[in-house]
Amino acid sequence: MLDYGYTEPIDLTGLNAEELRELAAPWPVEWLFPPRDGEPERVVNLFSGPGGWCVGIxxxxxxxxxxxxxxxxxxxxxxxxxAGFRRIVADVTTLDPNHPALRWVRGLIVSAPCQCWTPSGKRAGHDHRNQDLLMDVFTSAAEATFGHFHDAGPCEWEGDCSICADPDWDGYSGFTGPLLTLNEVRAPIEQMTDARVGLLAEVLIWALTLTWRYANLEWLAMEQSSALPEDVLDAIKDELLCADWVDARYRVLDAVDYGLASRRKRVFLIASRCHFLDVEALTPKRPFRPVSAAAALHWPVGVRVNTRGERKTPGGNEWSADKPSISITSKIRGWYWAHDKDRRFSLDEAALLVGFAPGYPWTGSRSGCCQQIGDVVAPTMSCVVIGALLREPWEPRLRDYLHVIYRLAESNELYDVAA
Known part of the structure; x- marks a missing residue:
């Protein structure tokens, strides 16, 4: 028997395989049933891309x-x-987090598109009107799940309140329960100048819905542009804490500080319903030594990479491969050796700079694959963030992985020997 929201329980007894598939769709059929002892925890990964979080885990x-x-x-x-990972091809906003197949989900990962927040984009997320609307969606996400809390007397909610309307209500209670639909929650997004701003709200829509409906969700990890305003991050954190999550923290991390051969600064928010978080666990016990792009790619010394042709506008046209690469974007498709315009990055080389082993099965056109590489969460940072969140010993495993993909000869190449 499954409790689907507040409706009558769903009885799975007697359903044949086709009926079970139809009920579970688009999620795995086995997710309709509780996990067996020893089975790995179930995790939903929204805006999951080509597999950065997945490879990291x-x-x-x-x-x-x-x-x-x-x-x-x-x-x-x-x-x-x-690459061996399961995907549902769908717009996140068209799926229902109340789905019965999600009852036993323990982890939630969310990496909403970041183009509207980054300096290289149009920065629609920094528009005050868009931010105000986003905050309204955050508040509505709580109203659509936990509702609001009142101690005594009729509440100020103008609609139907499940507590005040109860004829046996004794005047004291807690959360009202859902007061809005998810369609009503998302309605203000239509007024934004860029609907992608509103996609950030899915982290709360899904986290709060799963917390309220089934109470099995235990942890959350979110990745976003380091330019995401702190006011927005604080609002997400506050809504989670109001929903009785034990702890929620965020920190800006640069992958180059964790042995990656390129700079990749992102903000990560982690939250737990079960234990307090140790944000110091995100810091390596021994500093990583910077890895140059040339060392990772086994290029000769002295290579300079041209990123912008002959343009003279601000920003610089070249960087030295004897240092870690600048942040990898989709534009890497056009980068080349400054002294050899025909020597461009292969997909394996571009992906290696963001932490993927050679041979990863990038699919699509060269431009499309470079876009995937530019947008993806670095697997190395997935390891760090999920390891710290779930109290796993991430540091030795990360060093081992970097030695394998970069083929570094000496163990001290991943340590800052001067530290």
């Missing part, structure tokens, strides 16, 4: 997970599937 941290990703871009989903 499976191949770097080496932690078993029964994870399903949701990704609307077919090529990115195909890349992940070719």
């Amino acid at each position: 499976r191949d770097v941290l080496r932690r078993p997970a029964d994870m399903v990703g949701v990704e609307m871009h077919k090529d990115a989903a195909a890349t992940a599937e070719a």
